[in-house]
Amino acid sequence: MSTIGIIGAGEVGSHIAAAAIRCGHEVVLANSRGPETLSDLIGQFGASARAVTAREAALAGDVVVIAVPLKLENNMPAAELAGKVVIDTNNYMAWRDGHFPVVDSYEKTEHELRQEQLPHSKVVKAFTHIQAPRILTWGKPTGAPDRLALAAASDFPEAIEVVRTLYDQFGFDTVAITPMAESWRITPGQPAWKQERHSIAELRANLAKARPVVRP
Numbered sequence: 410m411s412t413i414g415i416i417g418a419g420e421v422g423s424h425i426a427a428a429a430i431r432c433g434h435e436v437v438l439a440n441s442r443g444p445e446t447l448s449d450l451i452g453q454f455g456a457s458a459r460a461v462t463a464r465e466a467a468l469a470g471d472v473v474v475i476a477v478p479l480k481l482e483n484n485m486p487a488a489e490l491a492g493k494v495v496i497d498t499n500n501y502m503a504w505r506d507g508h509f510p511v512v513d514s515y516e517k518t519e520h521e522l523r524q525e526q527l528p529h530s531k532v533v534k535a536f537t538h539i540q541a542p543r544i545l546t547w548g549k550p551t552g553a554p555d556r557l558a559l560a561a562a563s564d565f566p567e568a569i570e571v572v573r574t575l576y577d578q579f580g581f582d583t584v585a586i587t588p589m590a591e592s593w594r595i596t597p598g599q600p601a602w603k604q605e606r607h608s609i610a611e612l613r614a615n616l617a618k619a620r621p622v623v624r625p
């Protein structure tokens with residue numbers, strides 16, 4: 410059992426929290442409006458969950474999930490996240506986030522930008538190509554023939570291993586993507602992102618089919 414800090418308590422953050430609690434972890438959850446606004450959610454989760462500030466979530470987590478859209482100016486607690494594995498679920502959506510020219514041009518991926526904003530953390534992109542509620546319902550036991558696979562992208566093998574353990578506990582296999590510069594292969598508009606259900610072989614095949622397209 411470990412403590413998972415979760416910054417962002419919306420669709421993704423709350424479903425990762427529920428899955429983590431089901432697997433015996435403790436979670437500390439933060440949003441932008443303050444811990445007092447999370448009392449209903451914490452009430453549903455019970456004693457394994459606490460509402461905190463983003464800084465407190467970063468400090469308390471053995472591993473920290475960021476389930477918040479990326480901003481060009483860092484708004485995450487970089488000092489408190491230093492030295493930690495940071496799982497980033499962000500998908501860049503220009504219609505929602507505004508245009509990031511270096512991402513639109515494929516010069517950098519959105520997760521390389523997050524890594525630059527958190528230079529002393531080990532960022533890993535994960536949980537980005539599954540609709541959040543399915544984190545709780547699509548998992549299968551290890552070795553099940555119809556087990557699905559999810560991607561994890563990072564420059565840090567140890568960060569990928571942390572996600573591999575979590576995916577396995579939640580009921581999914583892992584396909585590793587390295588380096589992070591290759592993480593564009595699992596971005597909105599790409600085959601591996603559009604097709605949600607993949608075996609390991611199907612996910613690898615769809616990642617190989619990725620081609621630069623105009624970002625949605």
Ligand SMILES: NC(=O)c1ccc[n+]([C@@H]2O[C@H](COP(=O)([O-])OP(=O)(O)OC[C@H]3O[C@@H](n4cnc5c(N)ncnc54)[C@H](OP(=O)(O)O)[C@@H]3O)[C@@H](O)[C@H]2O)c1
Nearest residue numbers: 417418419420421440441442476478498499500537540541
């Ligand atoms: N929804 C999905 O199924 C899904 C699947 C894969 C990936 N993603 C990606 O994952 C990210 C999160 O998506 P979501 O659907 O979970 O979004 P969401 O439901 O809108 O939740 C976003 C959460 O982030 C919090 N937040 C925003 N800015 C913050 C800050 N500076 N500090 C702390 N918390 C902050 C919000 O808090 P407040 O409400 O208090 O502002 C809210 O709890 C997005 O990039 C999305 O594209 C989503």
